[in-house]
Amino acid sequence: MTGTTTIPVTQTASTAPAIPVLSVEQVTVRFAGLTALDDVSFTVAPGSIHALIGPNGAGKSTSFNVLSGVYRATSGTVRFGDALLTGLMPHRIAELGVARTFQNIVLTAGTVADNLMLGRYTLTRAGFAATALRLPGAVREQRRHRERAREIAEFVGLGARFETPVGLLSYGERKRVELARALCMEPKLLLLDEPVAGMNTAERKAMAHTITAIRRALGISILIVEHDMGMIMRISDEVTVLDFGRRIGGGTPQQVQRDPAVIRAYLGTGDHAAPAANRTTDGDGAR
């Protein structure tokens, strides 16, 4: 694990550590009578950007919570390469190289650097005694990882904000801190939960650019939940569509856009078209 710390941000895909396949097989999640996910299966190919879309309440965030171990699946399995993720505690899943961001920003009070150093938690070893006594190993480790955290901050455009308390940052910047913190885990799979929600057009463009740059530089798999269809169609390789907890379609962005089942879910059928009209597939950009 610690060997990955020296990989520069601009590595080529060929030198990247082997990225495993993520396969979600027939996952069902029930909360006391409510079926949030119903027999959902999909596969995220190594190094791809895979989008998970669907109307509100489709089960996108539930999927993320199952993948990161926050929720237990009622049945079904999630495999990441050889590892079985279902049943593992969240911190074990993090150790396997699965990082995520949150829809509503969840940061720790402190500076950007403090938050990014939290991202290095699985890659560092210093315990209570070594840290309290400032043993040489712990000091060296912290210095080295802080350098890497600074690199990542610069990569996502937060270089100048590295020492700034997160409370003073703008909304868009805090979203970026979350992204940088996830990247600090040197993940093999990055789960992004609505990375551009609430952002303006310029910020959305910049974030989309950053996400594609991450894939280009690190060659990792990215699973993304987003409502901004324009961005999804532009950056993703594959799309899985959920509605009411079921997988109703999937494929390349072009296939999904022509899929009648998907169009029905988003635009509704004739008899209840009016209330569903605001579930538009249009985001900000051209396709």
Place this chain on the structure above:
Amino acid sequence: MSDTSTTPRPRPESAAARQRRFGVPLLPRRTPSARRTALAACCVLLLAWPFYLSAFWLQTGLFAMTAVIAAIGLNLLSGTAGQLSLGHAFFVAVGAYGYTWLAGDDGRSGTHELTGLGLNPMVAFLAAIVLAGAAGTVFSPLSGRLRGMYLGVATLALVFIGQHVMLNASSVTGGFNGRSVPPMEIFGMAFDDSTVWMVLGVPLGGLERLWYFGLFLVGVACLLARNLLLGRPGHALGALRDSEVAAAVMGVPATRMRAAAFTVSAMYAGTAGALLALVYQRIVPDTFGLALSIDLLAMIVIGGLGSVAGAVVGAVFVSVLPQLLTHYADQLPLVVPPGAGGDGLGAAEAARYLYGLVLVLTLLFAPGGLARLEVPAPPWWRTRRSFRNT
């Protein structure tokens, strides 16, 4: 007041701009050189303390030191990891009685047979800290799993269990009447008044030497806590406090980290307890009641949660206040000296009312605690700052 309430709320401004407008922090924090100077001045003052002041002030200072050590430990748990503990009086007691039992000899106190291991006091002191840590670890199945308030309620039980044990295990604790504490001894040099050193014409007896020992402990306690907060465990504990889910998906094992924070905190409390025993020279169960736990919580809230400086400021404030009120009881209105009749409050009661008031005022007007309080900047400071900033 009325005109400020009608003006629109200003947009968020930078920390520097805020500081220019409103004032400077009470403790200089933003400029490292000023901070270092203040710290050095404090050190010199504290080192010179025994040369100029009487035994009363030494004792007051030593009480403050024990409070500081315990409060730093509690602040690691409550302020940083977000876990409430009402049971720290128990761990202070474990440290105090642990030291006394480990260093004490077999003997008799009144009607009680006393046992003791008769260890070297230095070894006993360290062992007492380990013992308190072990007591904290024994509690880890609960301290790891229970969150915030719930842990607070569970730890409440520890105080009562502790009281019961202290009153009934009389061969170790001396029961209701307590037990006298063997003096500290470092490399054959005892911290009692059997030998007196003359330094610069000032006699340094047991209390003075204990002062320096306490000062050393406080220094180490501050330093270790600061390192912890700035390092990997500090980041993990802060994340656990702010969002357990976020901490867990970042790879922080929540149960283990909470239990570890509790153990470390118990060790701090144990250190404070052993020092407290040395200051009191005789310990009784009454000292380690629920009131002590509450006092410790008041210290970190008044001083400021989550920082070492906050724990220090709050601990000094809460522990020195009753001592001062007792000392100056005859000169203060409404306060009567202990033992004197008539109308008025006892000094200890008055102190309690006062810091209750300060607690409320702190929560209302300085939620960050006294250590983060900002005082209005004097004009000369503002002028100088504006020059520097243009």
